[in-house]
Amino acid sequence: MARKNKPAAAIGLAVIALLGLLGLVALPVSDWWWFSIAIAGAAWLIYTVATSMGSAAPVATAARTSAAAGAAKPASVGPSTMRPGPSVKRPAAVRAPLEGFGPGMWIPQGQAVSVADVTIPGGLLYFGTSLKTHNGSIDPCLIDPSKEVAARGDYTARDLGSWPSYSNISPMARRAYLNWLAGGRSDPAANVGYVYLFFYGLERRALIDITNEPESRNDWPIIIKEVWRLLGIYGGKSPAFSASASQLLNWLLVCERPSKIYKNPVPPFPKTSELPLYIRFALGNAVVDGVPIPDHLALAWAKLDPDVHLRTPAIRCADKFDTLFMSHYSKAHGFGMTVRQNRTTLKSSYRAASPGFHGLSEFKLNFGELPDISVMTAPRQKIINIVDAVTKELEPYSRAIGRNPEDYDSLEGLLHLPANLWPESARSLPAQVGEEFLVAPFEELLACLEVTTPFTSDRGPALTRVLQALNLGMAPEVVNGSDVPDGKAPIVLFAMPPGEQIAAASPNFQAGLLSLQLGVAAAHANGSFGDAEITHLSSQIHAWTQLNANHQRRLMAYLRLLIDVPVSLESLKAKLSQLDAASKEFLAAVMSSLLQVGSTPTPEESKMLEKIYEALAVQSKPDPARISGLRRDTSKVSALLATIFSEEEPPPVVRAPVEPEYEAPEPEPGLLGLDAEHTSVARMLLSRSRWRRDELHDVVTDLDIRLDGALERLNNASFSKYGMRFTEGDDPIDVSPMVRQKIEGNASS
Template sequence: MPPGASIQVAGITILGGMVYVGTSLKARSGSTDPCLIDPSLSVARSGDYTERQTNYWPSYSDISAAARRSYLNWLADGRKDPEADVGFVFLFFYGLERRAIIDANKDDAARADLPAIAAELRRLLNIYGETSHSFRRYAAELLDWVSLVEHPSRLYTLPVPEFPRTFELPLYMRLALGQAAVDGAPVPAHLAIAWARLEPTIYLRTPATRCVAEFEKLFAEQYRAKFGDGMVLKRNRTKLKMVYRAASSGFPASEELRLTFKDTPDVTALTGPVNTLKELVEAATQPLESYSRFMGRNADGGASLEGLLLLPATLWPNSVQRALADLRASMSEGAVALKFNELLATLGAKTTFTKERTLALARALESVNLGFEPDVLQGAKVPKPEDVVAVFVLPTAEAASRKDSAYLAASLTLELASAVASADGQFGFEEAEHLRSTVSNWKHLTGTQVQRLLAHLRLLRQAPASLTALKKRLEPLPVETRETIATFMAAVAQSDGDVSPAEMKMLEKVYKALGVEPKKVFSDVHAAASGAPAAEAVPAKAGVTTGFKLDPARIAALQQDTERVSAMLANIFKEAEEAIPPVVVPAAELEEDDATSSTGTEPGLLGLDEAHSALARMMLSRTQWSREELLDVAADLDLMLDGALERINEAAFDAHDTPLFEGDDPVTVNADILEKVEP
């Protein structure tokens, strides 16, 4: 029956087709094919397909009437109950096997059914593949056969179909990789990801299996960063072949069904590329650990800002990326000031932000070259929702440099200057412009530090620093340093050409806070007005109003003073610098596989090392090998064949009390051991 057809047997309607119904269908072995549903045979009135009612090689004609009822019930229920006994699943599978291997070889209609058969195999594997390793192996091999019976060229350029993970890499993958090696073509990222997911020697930890889309995107980024267009594989000596072992007893036990691929190499005989994949898998898994734990506790919270902050910013969804782009577009001179709750709403936050989340936000913004003020990562007070914050562009070529003592000194100098400039109740344009110009020309700071100070200045205009708070930071400074700072503050106050009474009072407070005689304020301001050695005051003509005018010479002198003040402060801060403490994940929050494995490596088959395990896995892919073929595999793995074979058989005896293979040439693989060594 073709896919989608229906028929009644013993009063039961079977939907979906893909079964053989009739009174005669010969198998290759000469007997009635086990898959044939013969309506003339008796069927019991009831049957439970969850009970075991068949032997290892069931046949519809040989099972009991109750078992036939159970099988027909399972078919009528859509072949989908995960509690069904696997014997009934195999009975149906025998029909797919016959259709794909025997009928499709000579019948165009059967060949046209191959895509539907592949889809059905994947569906069955999703339901029964984990409950029966035997079914998973046979179904995966038939899926390989169906996918490759026509084996088109350049498979590596096509999307990879879905395959189950078994003890060996699917033949489809091996052919695609072998074709890439023959063509000298780079392995594209999508194929490398599929290889990493299906490679039996690579262990995927929980973050990679729980956060699939994020893992694959991060893996692709790491892969392209390392290989550009892709890894180019060596054309090794081991040749690719497929020997299909039929599950149905309708195929003679001695019959070998083969697919050959000319001189296409089997690159899975090489361990180097797989080791590279293991490193990339771990590099893509580690950044997802915190996000994976969050998703384990908040299955629906992955798209919230609270969850996204645990991801690298490059993995944020398009909606957040657009919000960041809009934020950049709104910047004036590389920065924008807005309320903290407005910023959070723009980025999709759902809850009030804690200190930890605010720190995470600042780190995430820096990863996309956006700075955040106040500088919470350097210990600044976490803003309240209604507080104004600044977001600014960071130069891409420089680090944040927030631990640099020169920067810390310059920041304190700027805060003192803002306190003086706002003493008259208005932090005016002239004062702000002078400070902005001065900061922009500080040559001892990096571009990143200058940008951060300019953003900080935006906040200081709205909320100037408090002298009381600054006093505690100034007390440890030497007298000479405090006097130099005081003189500089007087110059800042005079920068707009006028020092108001309120500013004079503030300067007196600054001098007092610095431990400098307040009476010196007048003389220092007068000296600044009359001009330091590097700048002469330019008196205005009588009766002429000139307005505010920045004197370039005076600004240059102030800049020199500023750099000298910052240099003095740098020595003080250098001793007090402390690193930002790393985020420590409590042991109780570690996921189970995080605590036991971080290598991304599956244990070796039979306890063997990497090379011998690879040889053993390769041998298990076929029932028989010539000595010449095994010599090629051993050469690819840098092994001496005879010693390697002896070691593998010893490991098989130690683990399962049976050899993995017998004979010298040909070497015959023990089929019974397959059930014991599969994952």
């Protein structure tokens, strides 16, 4: 640059010399002195300016060269600033160029960058001072380190407009965005606009860079994982972001056309205004392969098709709905529903969230002859029929937990469920019990029934009903107000004939139970309880004709329990000591009438009666005539036994008041109130912004309707609801973006 300025200085001096010569000729001699001084000063000024320009130029060149060199080295990306030479003074409004910040570049996962004293870990973003879109504007996702950043910023505030761009948002918003990125992009309180700014970069990397950088495809698994993570945090907060994230995931998961995708578990896509492309591809893949639609894919179709309406039970009891749906589906279709191949082929176009894509042609995916069976109404109706049947079965359970949410996994809730939704461990209990008895700790029974909350006596009746539904009984019984067995304490389960109800505890049953307890307790106390006593008591129970079969089974279970856990004789005597002498004699007579089967007692009966008399402190044996009369005086027997077996009633359990169950109103039958066929046409049209007329021919042929008539109905329905047409034009046919936006908003709300 100094050499280029020397000719300019020479020309300037030559001009000054010529002017001086002319002045000397024209001016009088007296003025020559002052004129010569002026000419010399002008020449000196020209030379000084030219020289200073030559010396400053190399500094600016060095700055530009250094910046270019830094841009060529990805590893040098970072916030270093260049210090200009001391002779250079720039106006305060002009920023010094930043070394290393050339064209925007993708920062890979795991690499950190810093800007405005904020370190951003993790990568997966664009960084630099220039990243053009197709129309020459700066891509909104680019983090430009030359932009002003405020000292503070709140990423929970709503200070972002529509279509945010890092270059155009305020300095405070930039600080907020950088803080959100530095925090790991995980704070659920963040304004979703900042999430979109980051998401724009993922869209660009996945869909635009692939054109010139085939290796960018290696980032797809990382991008997919990150979008799933963001969807889990922010999808519920923003239906619009949920739809955008779901669309990108669907696109990346199927664009390589994986084979036999119908065998894989369906990812947890959110429900949006259209059936996910992944599911449509998997359904078509199954049809082409000639295999039935598997149950897990049918379930995903049922839950994610916007034209399959899930009512409150299916939403409130989602896990139980899933299990019951698959059971019904298997019963109705065996290994799966078989669907014929239709004429409509699967196509898809991507509607980007980033404004950096505006004006670009649509990204389209064609899948050859792969059919799109989601446009067919018959298969969907079969899915709807199963959904309705399952929902009806779940209604009692849904209402129960709507009133008492704590009953979701309780015994009370279990009683409202279909048997095939009971825990497998509970359903297997009858097989474990068999025809005999099953002795187990009480806590194991509760574990089999998946009871996770503390068990109190007020839940005893529910436990009895649950066991009865399994054709089982239990000893000891837990009734409201009775003692609850400790977790390690043994209980005895026994089989009951199907349909048999637990008989109420009659006086004879209570007398028999007390006799067993007294007899076993006394025998244990005397050290004379063994197999002979057990055999005798068993035969006695079966010989007590005053008891029905249900009572006899229960007493046999109690006998089995008493073998392991005999009742303390002292505790029984303490209860009986509260009776007066007349009542004790009366009770002795009652038990004698039960235990003595014949007219005269056998030696074994006499031995047991003696133990009972001893426990009751009765001196003489009851008169046989009195025994005969007692068998008819059941009311007196009941009153006496009630004083022995009664327990202090606990205070009633007061449940917290709950709001009455709210059932969501039934949605309209189809999109815009249309029937199933025209709803299918509308859904297909919404998947793209423009269609050729011939592309829709197969769709209407599959549905057996006319295209012009279908478009007229769609436009009339749209105008009635939104005041605007659904489509414009005859060929091509353009779908109204405003109508699409309203429909997607309604589906997400």
